[in-house]
Amino acid sequence: MIDNNRNVVQGVDGSDANTGSIMTPDMYRSVFLRQFTSQCSQSYDKMMAYGFMYTLEKPLRKIYPNDDEYYSALDRHTEFFNMTPHILPFVAGLSISMEEQASKDPMFDVSTINAVKVGLMGPLSGIGDSFYWGTFRVVAAGIGIGLAATGNPLGPVVYALIYSVINIATRVITARFGYDMGTKFLEKSAQDNLMGRVTDAAGVLGMTVVGAMIATMVVLNTSLVFNLGGAEISIQGILDEIFQGALPLAATFICLWLYKRGVRTIWIILGIFAVCILGCAVGVFAA
Structure with a gap:
């Protein structure tokens, strides 16, 4: 089907017929809107996992038409997950590309999906917290407070606009970047057998993060x-x-x-x- 407004050719199953990708504009829109729920259902043992799973629900349904495979994929993404919400879409896009590859390759080890997610939580959260909570928010607040201190009523508005533009732009761009990066990486991995090394590295990094959490938080x-x-x-x-x-x-x-x-x-x-x-x-x- 051809949508004249978007110039995207779609197959009968809703995928992009030009690339074979399931990530059509509708799918990206779903991921963008749903990822705002990542902090709405936190728990002590799962943290943001259920919101993350809900973010992937629509793409996973398209990837896995079979109910058993679909529910298994949903269950996979209810494992512990927690990171700076601004860059969560990057991991969501990466996870979708890995799930898509898993659906095509019966030899794909699905445990690598969560291994990569866990490995990325610590490093990306460290970067995300520093930039978004410690830099962009502070700079935006400083500009807004400076205006408000002079009696300008636009101070809070300017603060909200600056921070919101950065926030939303990041969530849109990182989702596409994560998916594209994952797709290209998995294609190269199939040729060079890189996934085994990535899994090992992600596992080591994940255990290092867990060890650091024990030492500093318990x-x-x-x-x-x-x-x-x-x-x-x-x-x-x-x-x-x-x-x-x-x-x-x-x-x-x-x-x-x-x-x-x-x-x-x-x-x-x-x-x-x-x-x-x-x-x-x-x-x-x-x-």
Whole structure:
């Protein structure tokens, strides 16, 4: 079908007949609008995963006409995901291109899709937070505040316009860039067998990010002290000399073990509260 307004030739299934791509303007529009829901359904264990899955829902339906494959793809994208929302469309476009390749290649390892997503979360969020929260927003606010301080009522409007233009432009451009980049990369990967190396690198990077999160975000110290020959010996001091961060790491692995045993996340969270409160009350943990 030829749309004279867009000059895009579409096949009967809604794909672009010129390129074979399923990413028609309607699909990009769906991704653009739906990705604003990425922060509307956050949870402790999934973060932005459900909003991300909803962002991909329409392209995934087009990629996988078979219900079983479609639902499997949706389930794949309910794994933990969290990043600066402004550049989330880049990962969405990349994921769509990988899903499209997976639907065409029965030998494609679908686990690489989430591996790449996890590997990109940390680096892209570091860049995104620095630019959007720490630079563009501050500069836009500075201009708006400067106008408002002189009594100009357009100060808040100017701030909103500057930041919104940058925000929306980024979300539009990165979605297309992510999809195009993913398509070209996957085509080259099929020839040079690059996906295995990318998967390994993404896995290492993902584990590094998780390790850094444990070291910086999980805090657990013991206040136990023993007296030996009149000298006080701090258990925490001994642990720090042997392996700094041993208790947070042990607590993380215990939670992971419980999760793999099928314990619901809410019960693990409540258990953490109970153990920490009781431990502080009896003097095992430091408040």
